Amino acid sequence: MGKCMMRLLSDEDVRKIRVEAIKTLEDVGVKVSHDEAKKMLKKSGATVDHHTDLVLIPRKLTEECLKRVPQKVILGARDLDKDIILEPDNERVYNRSISGGEYYIDLNNGKYRKAVFSDVKDWARLVDGMEGIDICTMPYYSDASLNMSARDVRGLEILLENTSKHIELQPYGKQNVEYMIKMGIVERGSEEEFKRRPRFTLMVSPVSPLHYHANSIDIMLLAGEYGIPIELTPMPIAGAGGPVTLAGNALSMIAEFLAGVVICESAYPGSPLIFAARPVVMNMSTGGVIEASIEVAMLSSAATQVAREGFGWRSDMYSLVADSPVADGQSMIERSFNCIFCAFTGADILSGWGCLETARTLDIVQLAIDSEIAGMTSRALKGIELNDETLGLDAMRRVGAGVGKTYLTDKHTLKYCRTEYFKPKIFIYSKRNTWELEGGKDLYERAKERVKLILREHIPTPLDETVVKELRLISEEAEREIKEISTA
Amino acid sequence: MKTFSVLEEISEAVVKGESETKVKELTQRAVDEGYQVREILDNGFIMSLNVIGEQWKKGEALISEVLRAAERMHAGMDVIRKLIIKSGIKPIGKVVIGTVEGDVHSVGKSLVAMILGSFGFEVHDIGVDVSPEKFLEIVKSQKPDLLAMSALLTITMPAMA
Numbered sequence: 078m079g080k081c082m083m084r085l086l087s088d089e090d091v092r093k094i095r096v097e098a099i100k101t102l103e104d105v106g107v108k109v110s111h112d113e114a115k116k117m118l119k120k121s122g123a124t125v126d127h128h129t130d131l132v133l134i135p136r137k138l139t140e141e142c143l144k145r146v147p148q149k150v151i152l153g154a155r156d157l158d159k160d161i162i163l164e165p166d167n168e169r170v171y172n173r174s175i176s177g178g179e180y181y182i183d184l185n186n187g188k189y190r191k192a193v194f195s196d197v198k199d200w201a202r203l204v205d206g207m208e209g210i211d212i213c214t215m216p217y218y219s220d221a222s223l224n225m226s227a228r229d230v231r232g233l234e235i236l237l238e239n240t241s242k243h244i245e246l247q248p249y250g251k252q253n254v255e256y257m258i259k260m261g262i263v264e265r266g267s268e269e270e271f272k273r274r275p276r277f278t279l280m281v282s283p284v285s286p287l288h289y290h291a292n293s294i295d296i297m298l299l300a301g302e303y304g305i306p307i308e309l310t311p312m313p314i315a316g317a318g319g320p321v322t323l324a325g326n327a328l329s330m331i332a333e334f335l336a337g338v339v340i341c342e343s344a345y346p347g348s349p350l351i352f353a354a355r356p357v358v359m360n361m362s363t364g365g366v367i368e369a370s371i372e373v374a375m376l377s378s379a380a381t382q383v384a385r386e387g388f389g390w391r392s393d394m395y396s397l398v399a400d401s402p403v404a405d406g407q408s409m410i411e412r413s414f415n416c417i418f419c420a421f422t423g424a425d426i427l428s429g430w431g432c433l434e435t436a437r438t439l440d441i442v443q444l445a446i447d448s449e450i451a452g453m454t455s456r457a458l459k460g461i462e463l464n465d466e467t468l469g470l471d472a473m474r475r476v477g478a479g480v481g482k483t484y485l486t487d488k489h490t491l492k493y494c495r496t497e498y499f500k501p502k503i504f505i506y507s508k509r510n511t512w513e514l515e516g517g518k519d520l521y522e523r524a525k526e527r528v529k530l531i532l533r534e535h536i537p538t539p540l541d542e543t544v545v546k547e548l549r550l551i552s553e554e555a556e557r558e559i560k561e562i563s564t565a
Numbered sequence: 566m567k568t569f570s571v572l573e574e575i576s577e578a579v580v581k582g583e584s585e586t587k588v589k590e591l592t593q594r595a596v597d598e599g600y601q602v603r604e605i606l607d608n609g610f611i612m613s614l615n616v617i618g619e620q621w622k623k624g625e626a627l628i629s630e631v632l633r634a635a636e637r638m639h640a641g642m643d644v645i646r647k648l649i650i651k652s653g654i655k656p657i658g659k660v661v662i663g664t665v666e667g668d669v670h671s672v673g674k675s676l677v678a679m680i681l682g683s684f685g686f687e688v689h690d691i692g693v694d695v696s697p698e699k700f701l702e703i704v705k706s707q708k709p710d711l712l713a714m715s716a717l718l719t720i721t722m723p724a725m726a
Binding site: 314316359361 | 676
């Protein structure tokens with residue numbers, strides 16, 4: 078079977094970036110603002126300046142740590158048979174919703190507003206009921222009556238109750254992660270089971286260029302202790318936090334991830350890590366940032382290629398993304414290009430479902446439309462199966478030549494007509510007058526109806542009442558106990 | 566053959582981002598030719614900022630080019646720093662700028678600091694992860710006209726209050 082693959086870089090390019098990334102850690106170094114991590118790295122052979130926090134990592138240490146990164150990562154769902162196993166040459170690509178946005182497009186009135194606590198449940202229920210999406214995140218809601226520094230923990234409680242799919246979160250700090258681990262262990266029934274099949278993945282970011290701060294490292298070390306998969310997400314802004322050129326920015330993303338590899342694998346060999354760099358470009362006209370341009374798509378592709386071919390890492394790339402603040406034509410074009418570039422280069426997870434406004438806004442209707450784009454992409458990735466049977470050699474001989482002959486009722490057609498083609502749920506193939514007779518609804522309207530249908534009809538499998546009560550107790554304790562979060 | 570006055574040459578060098586050395590040489594030449602400090606500031610440096618500002622508004626100049634111009638201007642002004650003080654010209658105002666506690670992002674802050682400095686503000690950049698107490702302490706001691714606080718992470722914005 079053929080496969081759609083995109084390779085922007087040659088073998089030589091991939092090798093060059095690998096070599097230069099390793100050299101970057103040796104020559105330029107990385108700032109590690111964490112006493113325990115600095116001591117550990119020094120003990121492992123790195124040169125550490127305790128005043129400036131600059132750590133120069135020798136090639137030998139980097140290469141030793143690279144050997145420890147597992148090529149296989151388990152992302153646990155509620156039920157064992159729905160667990161995701163990421164490995165080289167997955168059978169299929171996986172999909173995840175957007176994380177981190179604070180704004181929301183209201184489903185009922187279409188208004189742009191801040192996300193609120195009740196949106197988390199709707200979001201989780203929709204992702205749970207929607208076909209084609211495997212990992213659930215959450216809107217970062219605002220609620221003056223709740224402790225905002227604990228919203229990630231509170232959010233996890235809602236996600237655990239409302240979706241059986243694997244969960245991913247951006248945690249605020251070590252204390253928050255401690256509560257999340259407690260919740261995970263309660264949900265799984267034992268610490269052993271939680272470690273064996275992690276219920277959630279955590280996202281951690283260095284600050285560019287090349288700086289891992291204390292808060293991030295605290296989270297990385299705690300996650301390492303429990304075998305929780307970490308998505309390390311370097312985001313060097315091209316032209317500001319990293320080189321402006323595409324090649325240079327690709328290198329800086331790889332180098333920053335590599336530094337995280339050294340920290341995690343030095344502390345906990347075998348730590349499950351996922352390459353999740355987010356190419357971002359400085360908008361040189363305004364000083365803002367761009368996350369969905371064609372160059373970003375190319376950067377995602379290049380970075381994914383190096384991650385896979387140069388290092389054997391599993392990857393999660395922002396694919397269904399848009400800079401457009403609304404779910405309009407620009408959004409659809411941006412996310413389609415980015416999705417194809419990431420998927421066709423072999424990213425293991427395609428992220429971003431529901432993203433608008435450079436990841437600031439969540440649109441639950443856009444998420445439903447992303448299901449179509451991802452569906453089309455998955456179909457393309459399956460490629461064209463070619464053998465005597467699929468070539469239809471027997472069928473052609475049966476049907477023969479000449480007007481009047483038809484394949485419509487041939488057994489070959491009946492055998493394959495359902496499985497050969499992706500069937501979109503929201504796209505239509507009507508003539509104009511039919512479309513008008515059916516209400517003249519555009520894509521967004523039809524997607525909205527689909528979202529409302531799923532929310533009306535889909536009931537997530539409930540958790541055991543005892544578990545729900547325990548999760549609530551942990552969540553309330555976190556609400557009381559978590560004070561100021563320093564993300565420095 | 567068109568002859569530029571040295572002040573026009575300074576402005577052009579700043580806008581085009583010629584080397585710091587060249588801008589400094591031209592500034593010194595302007596002093597040697599007898600131009601007053603006020604004239605050098607207005608018709609050399611401020612003029613260049615107006616030009617690049619217009620270019621930026623039209624989308625002809627990019628952020629990095631605007632910042633480079635600001636850097637060149639600073640370099641040129643270093644040459645006449647003592648003369649500026651001697652002449653009694655005061656900065657437009659004093660600004661204290663920093664990134665709030667819990668946040669270490671600095672690109673935006675540095676952009677604003679540089680541009681304010683280029684326009685004649687006296688800027689005190691107190692860095693990142695600045696606690697409310699430190700902001701207060703600096704404001705009390707420096708008595709700025711403007712306090713500028715930067716935050717990128719949504720969770721750190723309440724620190725501004």
